[in-house]
Amino acid sequence: MPPAGTSNSLKRKAQENIGLDLQPRKLAAIAEGPNANQPLRPVKALPNGTAASKLGKGPPPLTKPRAPPLTSSTTVASTRRTRSTSAPPKTAPVRPPARPTSRIGSTRANVQGDQLQSIQEQIAGIQAAQAADAARFNADLAQERAKRSDLQASHEALSRELTSSRTQEIAQRNELYIASDELNALRQRHEREISELQADLRKKDRELRELNEDLRLAQSDLERERETVKGLKATVSQQATAQLSLTAQIGAMQxxxxxxxxxxxxxxxxxxxxxxxxxxxxxxxxxxxxxxxxxxxxxxxxxxxxxxxxGNIRVFCRVRPVLRSDILPATLVASTSSDVDFEGTASPDPEKEADLREEAMAQLAYPDRLDHKEIVVKASSESATGQERKEEWQFSFDRVFEPHSTQGEVFEEISQLAQSCTDGYNVCVFAYGQTGSGKSFTMEGGSSEAAAGMIPRAVEQVFRVAEELKTKGWQYKMEGQFLEIYNETINDLLGKGEFDKKKHDIKHDTKTGRTTVTDVNVVKLSSPSQVRTLLSVAQGRRTVAATLMNERSSRSHSVFTLRIRGENALTGESCEGSLNLVDLAGSERLEKSGAGADKDRLKETQSINKSLSALGDVIAALGEKGEGKGDKHIPYRNSKLTYLLQNSLSGNSKTLMFLNLSPLATHLNESLCSLRFATKVNNTAIGTAKKQAKTNQTA
The missing domain is CATH 1.20.5 (Single alpha-helices involved in coiled-coils or other helix-helix interfaces)
Structure with missing residues (x-):
């Protein structure tokens, strides 16, 4: 049995613990943290129905903060119940000494500090979980938005298909209604014809009865006429006397x-x-x-x-005007509204637009105002010492067209070459220049009559001349083909199948000087409007792509060939000529076009530059051969382009090169490279063209 002192000390210690558990605990406010003013964010469920907090390793999110359970009160209650059975005898309470009281206060402070730290840790965990939930929620939201945009795109595509199907169904129903109306009209017309035939039959019966009645009347009239004849015989005897007077009249008539x-x-x-x-x-x-x-x-x-x-090889230089897309943002140019400016708030000031146009233009001058054969390029730069350095380059060609020149003025200069095609000569016109300099517009033109390019105008000229020569006994037959050279591969732009399904080989006939390509669609031409239709079909199939130089850059060479054969039955002459109209792909360096970042664009640009370089080598070799430097080899086979145009680039052809230039100062280096190449071509002599004709003398 323990001593009495030990029992009293144990009782006092139990009373101190009971008093400590009965003290009210102060919990720190949940909203007293750094984000006290921010509302609690609800937890968004994921699409599969699971809570977002289950995806991470943090604690589950709380929709409402809860205070930790106070287990000490239960312990106190149970302690009280336990102590009640073995309570000490009712004696005067013993006053605890001063030292145990201080120990109880320090113990209470330690317990409250531990609880406060635990609550703060819980709050920090809750906030971390909320941050993780917000990050996951944002990621899920971005994913859902991407799915929504994909679904919207699919919905729009399905809507267009549904609209097309409904349009076809309406058209078929209209055709069915029309056919039904026609069938009803045929039935009504058949019924009318039957009724008309029945009416005609009744009419014939009535006419038969009338004829029978007329016959009866005629018989009665015949009897009356017989009586009249008897009277006439008596009258003849009286007229015999009148014959004598008539004989006298006959003599006068003779x-x-x-x-x-x-x-x-x-x-x-x-x-x-x-x-x-x-x-x-x-x-x-x-x-x-x-x-x-x-x-x-x-x-x-x-x-x-x-x-x-x-000259059998001539060079024309054409500078395109500055377009709005060169100086204004693409969003403004594409917008049809006139109240949108660079920031999308108001229409750009015309004076400001003119100033921007002036700043964007390179320093180009045209000193030859009489013959229009010269162009001067000026540029200013800063030297290494900081001084301004001005440079000037002067070039001369057969004709220089300023930016304001129209399509009609340009074609007026080459219309005589189209005339030569009907006379039996090979003619080649090709457009050269960087991407965005206006080559396709020069050759193919726009949709309006005034904007028609060289190809439709040349074809129209050939048809007009052929019609005029019919009065002189000439009869012409024409046919055309449209090819594309893409990555050293020939594609038929007028073919019915897909590209690269057939292998097209180039064949040259040395006897007739004619060039043919195997397995291509050659169309017989009967009118200029048919050529316009073929051009629209070919434009839709030509290979284009977006580069830094142009949004729709031609990544291939297009060659339109018009063959014309003429015969004169009166003189026995016959001739055969061809007109090749070539729109070359854009010539620019890789760093300018931005094609180096794309593997396909890089391959296209390398192929384009290789073929254009081969074209320059062929022209240079022709120039050396024309100067009499021996039997110079002409490298036609270095590219498909030069090999296809072999008969058009040789001395048996009249060749015209269109040099298209951009007026922008940012394209000055590319323009200078093109001008130097065109000067090299202009100084080349390729010989004398020969007429592809023969004469058959008839008896």
């Missing part, structure tokens, strides 16, 4: 007949004179027609002499 016969003889003599005059006029017409045919031959010779004097 005299008049003799006078008329004499007049007829004089008229016959005049007719013979007129026949002689007609024969002379016919001979004169034949002589004039022969002179006209001879004059046509002389005209062809003189026309060819004029073209040879101008």
């Amino acid at each position: 005299a008049e007949k003799a006078a008329f016969q004499a007049e007829y003889n004089r008229t016959a003599g005049s007719r013979a004179d007129l026949a002689v005059q007609l024969e002379r006029a016919t001979k004169r017409v034949e002589e004039l027609e022969r002179e006209a045919r001879e004059g046509e031959s002389v005209r062809r010779k003189l026309h060819n002499m004029v073209q040879e004097l101008k």
Whole structure:
């Protein structure tokens, strides 16, 4: 049995613990943290129905903060219940000494500090979980937005397909209604025809009855006429006396007949004179027609002499105007509203736009105002010492077209080359220049009549000349083909199948000088409108892509070939010529076009630059051969482009190069490279063109 002192000390210690558990505990406010003013965010459920907090390793989110359970009160209650059975005898309470009281206060402070730290740790955990939940929620929200945009795109595509299907269904229903109306109309017309035939039958029966009645009446009339004949016989006897007077009148008429016969003889003599005059006029017409045919031959010779004097290879330079897309943002150019400016708030000031246009333009001058054959490029730069350095380059070509030149003015200069095609010569016109310099617009043009390019205008000129030469005995047959050279592969732009399904080989006939490509679609041409339709089909199939130089850059060379064969039945002559109209791909360096970042664009640009370099080598070799530097080898086979145009680039052709330039100062270096190449071509002599014709003398 323990001593009494030990029992009393144990009782005092139990009372102290009970008093400590009975003290009210102060919990720190949940909202007293750094984000006290922010509302608690609800936990968003994921699409699969699981809470977002289950995805991480943190504690589950709390929709409402709860205070930790106070287990000490339960312990106190149970302690009280336990102590009540073995309570000490009712004696005067013993006052605890001062030292145990201080121990109880320090113990209470330690317990409250531990609880406060635990609550703060719970709050920090809750906040960390909320931050993780917010990050996961944002990621899920971004994913859901991406899915929503994909679903919207799919919905729009399905809507378009549904609209197209409904349109087709409406069209088929309309056709069915039309066919039904036509069937009803045929039935009604058949019924009308039957009713008309029945009416005609009734009419015939009525007419038969009327004829029978008329026959009866005619018989009665015949009896009456017989009685009348008897009376007439009596009258004849009376007329015999009148015959004598008529005989006298006949004699007078015969005299008049003799006078008329004499007049007829004089008229016959005049007719013979007129026949002689007609024969002379016919001979004169034949002589004039022969002179006209001879004059046509002389005209062809003189026309060819004029073209040879101008040079069998000529270079025209054309500078395009500054476009709004060059100085304004793409969003403004694409917008049809006039109240949007650079920030999308108001329409740009015309004066400000003019200033921007002036700043964007390179320093180009056209000093030759009479013949329009010169162009001067100026530039200013800062040297290493900080001084301004001005440079100037002057170039001369056969013709320089300023930015304000129209398509009609440009074609007026090359219309005579189209005339040479009908005379039996090979003609080649190709457009050269960097991407965005206006090559495709020059060659193919726009949708309006005034914006028509060189290809439709040249074809229209050929058809017009062929129609005029019909009066001189010429009959022409025309056919055309449209090819594309992409990555050294020939594609048929007028073909019905997909690209690269057929292998196209180039064949040259050395005897006739004709170039053909295997397995291509050659279309017989009957009108200029048919050519416009073919151009629109080819434009939709041509390979284009976006580069830094142009949003729709031509990544291939297009070659339109028009072959024309003519025969003259009167003179026995025949001729065959071809017109090649080439739109070359854009020539620019890799760092300018931005094609180096894309593997496909890089391959395209390398192929384009290789073919253009081969074209320069061919022209340079032709120039050396024309200067008499021996039997110079012409590297036509270095590219498909030069090999296809072999007969058009040789001395048997009249060649015209269109140099298209951009007026922007940012493209000055590319423009200078193009000008130097064009000057090299302009200084090249390729020989004299030969006419592809033969004469068959007929008896």
